[in-house]
Amino acid sequence: MGFLERGLADGRLLGEQEPDAAGPFYLLMVGLLATDALDLADACLEQALAGAHARSSIPAIAFVIEFRGWVSLRRGDVAQAEADARMALELLTAHDIQLGTAFALGLLIEALLEQGETEAAERALRGSGAGQAILPGLATNDLLEARGLLRLAQGRLREGVDDLLEFGRRDELWGGAKPACLALAVACLLCADRHGGQRGGAPDGS
Numbered sequence: 001m002g003f004l005e006r007g008l009a010d011g012r013l014l015g016e017q018e019p020d021a022a023g024p025f026y027l028l029m030v031g032l033l034a035t036d037a038l039d040l041a042d043a044c045l046e047q048a049l050a051g052a053h054a055r056s057s058i059p060a061i062a063f064v065i066e067f068r069g070w071v072s073l074r075r076g077d078v079a080q081a082e083a084d085a086r087m088a089l090e091l092l093t094a095h096d097i098q099l100g101t102a103f104a105l106g107l108l109i110e111a112l113l114e115q116g117e118t119e120a121a122e123r124a125l126r127g128s129g130a131g132q133a134i135l136p137g138l139a140t141n142d143l144l145e146a147r148g149l150l151r152l153a154q155g156r157l158r159e160g161v162d163d164l165l166e167f168g169r170r171d172e173l174w175g176g177a178k179p180a181c182l183a184l185a186v187a188c189l190l191c192a193d194r195h196g197g198q199r200g201g202a203p204d205g206s
Contacts, residue, residue: 029067030138033074041071059100062091066104073111082111099139101128106142109150118153125150136170144170 025048032041045068052060069084085108092101105128112121125147134144148163 026063026067033067033070036074038071038074041067045071058091058095059097062088062097062104063100065091066100066107069104069107069111073107073114078111078114081107082115085111102134102140102143106144106146109143109146113146113149113153118150121150122154136173141167141170 025044029041029044032038032044045064049061049064049068052064065084066088069081069088072078072084073081085104088104089101089108092098092104105124108124109121112118112124134140134147144163145167148160148167151157151160151163154160
């Protein structure tokens with residue numbers, strides 16, 4: 001945590017960069033989310049968003065907004081998280097920018113699930129065309145986790161467990177494994193085995 005704070009001290013790192021598509025800034029944001037340094041993340045994102053607007057950089061605006069949404073989700077502000085996810089997806093889609101869409105879609109799905117909107121989350125996943133294979137990568141791992149959580153919410157236990165276990169394996173390769181997610185997957189697997197396997201294959205679990 002101290003390393004991250006030093007790297008972002010006084011806004012110097014942001015002042016030296018123009019984080020439009022990739023770079024150390026976004027990796028630092030991932031680190032801040034992983035350590036729940038939400039106040040520092042908010043301050044950095046506010047500065048980055050102002051810079052993105054000043055440069056009229058659509059990718060940067062979209063990427064910063066989706067990171068802001070993840071911070072809001074961690075804070076429990078689910079409505080703001082959903083709004084940021086939709087705004088980022090709209091910007092990226094309107095300008096045919098593929099990078100960042102999986103990250104925003106994962107955010108939207110999780111925000112909808114937090115509100116009990118399982119059907120809306122399924123529609124968002126299907127409408128994106130990302131409902132099948134989700135390729136490995138730091139930008140796509142959160143979508144795989146979100147799909148796993150969606151499958152569990154639908155009662156599709158085996159699919160959900162498989163997604164969460166694969167998410168944990170991929171996330172560990174990036175040094176960010178989530179033990180809680182893995183524990184949830186194992187618990188669901190045991191539950192599924194105890195009840196004779198997956199409960200149905202339809203989206204509603206019927």
